[in-house]
Amino acid sequence: MELTEKQIQVLDADGHLLVTGGPGSGKTTISIFKAAQVAEAILRPGQKVLFLSFARATVSRVVEAIEFEQKIPKEIKRRIDVETYHSFFWRILKAHGYLAGLPRDLTILTPSAEAIALSDIRNSHGADNKLSDPQKQAKRAAETAKRYRLATHEGRVCFDLFAPYVGDLLHGSQTLRRLIATMYPVIILDEFQDTNPEQWRVVQALGAFCRLIALADPEQRIFDFIGADPERLNHFRCTFAPTEIDFGTDNYRSSGTDIATFANDILKGTFSQSSYTGIDFELFDPFPDPAMTKLITTTYAARGRLVASGKSDWSLAVLVPTKKMTRLVSDKFREPPAGMQPIAHTAVVELEAAILGSEIIAHLMLPDLGDAHFSEFIDLVCNFFQGKGGDRPTTGALKEAAAVRSAYEKWLAALAAGKKPHANSMIHALASVYEQARSVTLTGDPDKDWRAVRATLEAGACSRLKEIGLEVRNIRLLERGGQLRQDLTQDWRNNGSYANAHAIVQQAFVQEHFATGSKPETGVIVMNMHKAKGKQFDEVVIFEGWPRRNKGKIVANLDRIVRNNDRDEINDGSRQNFRVSVTRGRQRTTILTPKGDPCVLLLPDE
Numbered sequence: 001m002e003l004t005e006k007q008i009q010v011l012d013a014d015g016h017l018l019v020t021g022g023p024g025s026g027k028t029t030i031s032i033f034k035a036a037q038v039a040e041a042i043l044r045p046g047q048k049v050l051f052l053s054f055a056r057a058t059v060s061r062v063v064e065a066i067e068f069e070q071k072i073p074k075e076i077k078r079r080i081d082v083e084t085y086h087s088f089f090w091r092i093l094k095a096h097g098y099l100a101g102l103p104r105d106l107t108i109l110t111p112s113a114e115a116i117a118l119s120d121i122r123n124s125h126g127a128d129n130k131l132s133d134p135q136k137q138a139k140r141a142a143e144t145a146k147r148y149r150l151a152t153h154e155g156r157v158c159f160d161l162f163a164p165y166v167g168d169l170l171h172g173s174q175t176l177r178r179l180i181a182t183m184y185p186v187i188i189l190d191e192f193q194d195t196n197p198e199q200w201r202v203v204q205a206l207g208a209f210c211r212l213i214a215l216a217d218p219e220q221r222i223f224d225f226i227g228a229d230p231e232r233l234n235h236f237r238c239t240f241a242p243t244e245i246d247f248g249t250d251n252y253r254s255s256g257t258d259i260a261t262f263a264n265d266i267l268k269g270t271f272s273q274s275s276y277t278g279i280d281f282e283l284f285d286p287f288p289d290p291a292m293t294k295l296i297t298t299t300y301a302a303r304g305r306l307v308a309s310g311k312s313d314w315s316l317a318v319l320v321p322t323k324k325m326t327r328l329v330s331d332k333f334r335e336p337p338a339g340m341q342p343i344a345h346t347a348v349v350e351l352e353a354a355i356l357g358s359e360i361i362a363h364l365m366l367p368d369l370g371d372a373h374f375s376e377f378i379d380l381v382c383n384f385f386q387g388k389g390g391d392r393p394t395t396g397a398l399k400e401a402a403a404v405r406s407a408y409e410k411w412l413a414a415l416a417a418g419k420k421p422h423a424n425s426m427i428h429a430l431a432s433v434y435e436q437a438r439s440v441t442l443t444g445d446p447d448k449d450w451r452a453v454r455a456t457l458e459a460g461a462c463s464r465l466k467e468i469g470l471e472v473r474n475i476r477l478l479e480r481g482g483q484l485r486q487d488l489t490q491d492w493r494n495n496g497s498y499a500n501a502h503a504i505v506q507q508a509f510v511q512e513h514f515a516t517g518s519k520p521e522t523g524v525i526v527m528n529m530h531k532a533k534g535k536q537f538d539e540v541v542i543f544e545g546w547p548r549r550n551k552g553k554i555v556a557n558l559d560r561i562v563r564n565n566d567r568d569e570i571n572d573g574s575r576q577n578f579r580v581s582v583t584r585g586r587q588r589t590t591i592l593t594p595k596g597d598p599c600v601l602l603l604p605d606e
């Protein structure tokens with residue numbers, strides 16, 4: 001690879017730096033060379049360059065890119081630490097959190113546990129869409145107060161509080177600022193445009209003694225995320241007066257194609273070419289089976305091309321506009337219509353529900369612990385419904401949790417009074433599937449045992465447990481070599497049972513969250529468009545929803561790239577989101593859109 005003139009300018013620059021450029025313009029690549037140069041020329045023994053990123057996906061990509069770079073010697077590579085903001089902040093909090101009034105012993109309040117802890121507040125205030133702005137503010141304030149209480153009283157810190165606490169610590173202690181600068185004299189900030197106010201406060205403190213290199217693409221800003229301020233780059237400019245180098249619209253990710261040109265045309269809303277190499281458009285009939293059939297055959301074809309290319313770690317992403325679509329596509333890939341072959345894939349979903357479901361499986365794998373076991377099982381089922389929506393629980397799910405709880409209380413009251421529980425009680429079905437799951441003979445092979453317990457939930461007569469069983473399928477923690485699998489195996493060896501299954505599942509999630517060694521995803525991956533940011537794949541298929549009609553009139557138009565596929569709903573956010581998805585493909589991006597109502601972003605502006 002020959003570096004461009006602009007990339008060389010980055011190597012030559014001193015002091016704080018701001019590197020801007022479009023997707024695939026080579027920002028990450030040059031920052032790695034810059035880090036290597038700093039490591040070789042400037043660092044003293046024991047010091048390292050820190051590369052901070054928001055998502056683990058980006059971390060894996062950067063780690064892989066560093067490994068791949070043959071020009072950088074091994075001992076230099078070892079002097080570049082690539083981490084997420086979360087894991088860097090957590091290290092600071094664990095070591096110094098007591099200075100900010102936190103207990104010495106800290107644990108992470110996982111998002112699912114956080115959702116459960118906050119569900120009372122969320123329940124009593126009601127769903128956001130029914131609240132006025134002041135009511136919403138009151139709800140947020142109550143949530144924040146509760147989060148702080150959990151942190152200061154119980155040492156359970158949720159992710160959202162990491163940055164505020166680290167900001168307090170760094171602004172409050174020059175010694176700490178200097179300490180970090182001694183460890184990391186140079187810090188690289190990836191996707192800087194997405195820095196929220198709390199993180200920016202941390203960055204300001206870090207910049208006092210560290211040299212900062214910010215990488216940014218203002219047009220890749222996350223829009224649905226409050227806090228990513230369009231002025232953020234200006235804040236950086238004003239505070240640090242960095243040398244600024246702009247890579248413009250160069251694109252090396254998909255060189256030899258017109259993917260970047262097309263993506264930039266999307267942003268402008270005018271099309272400079274009648275066709276674009278590397279971009280395919282296909283229409284599908286706007287009905288469930290034909291739509292899915294089109295997606296599946298398109299995916300077969302893309303997969304066929306990639307397999308034929310002989311590349312062993314090929315990747316193909318199917319990107320969809322909503323969480324709901326991610327699930328729908330994943331289900332259909334598992335069980336396609338019309339006897340087509342299933343497509344092996346991984347679906348990237350919000351993990352709260354899958355983790356809470358996994359806790360239930362783990363609980364069912366525990367050895368017999370007496371009568372309390374069933375009550376705890378009911379508690380976990382309630383937790384699942386309370387927490388499955390993460391920080392946006394639906395009223396339905398919260399009601400479900402309350403209904404299970406109340407049915408169980410009635411059940412217990414009946415038993416206590418020596419009566420038979422009501423024949424219609426939902427607890428009958430829960431209890432009968434519970435019994436089936438408890439009678440599964442465990443073998444010590446965690447994979448087999450886990451699947452056997454999950455299968456009883458899926459096949460049983462209780463719709464709630466069926467939902468939980470299906471949800472748990474989304475968890476990837478059981479992968480070969482994965483922590484969960486290893487720990488469960490060890491548990492069985494030590495105890496002859498899965499005595500610590502529950503704790504192991506919770507721990508596995510935390511480890512998974514901080515693990516940075518994992519490879520970028522390969523094979524077929526289904527995910528929400530928003531989640532594709534910072535990733536790259538050999539091929540991308542973008543698939544959106546279709547309108548439902550009644551007597552020819554559109555009555556619903558959900559799961560579209562632009563809301564309702566309405567021209568009036570087009571905004572910078574929807575254009576940029578689409579552009580980010582389109583530019584994830586290296587070789588080809590295929591866009592599948594419904595016949596009769598194609599994505600409005602594909603039509604020239606009127």
Ligand SMILES: Nc1ncnc2c1ncn2[C@@H]1O[C@H](COP(=O)(O)OP(=O)(O)OP(=O)(O)O)[C@@H](O)[C@H]1O
Nearest residue numbers: 001002003004022023024025026027028029252253
């Ligand atoms: N000078 C160059 N010549 C050829 N290929 C390059 C050059 N610089 C980078 N690349 C390649 O282009 C691809 C994209 O580069 P990189 O990931 O650094 O871009 P980026 O600006 O960080 O992208 P994004 O903002 O979309 O994450 C990588 O595969 C990289 O190896």
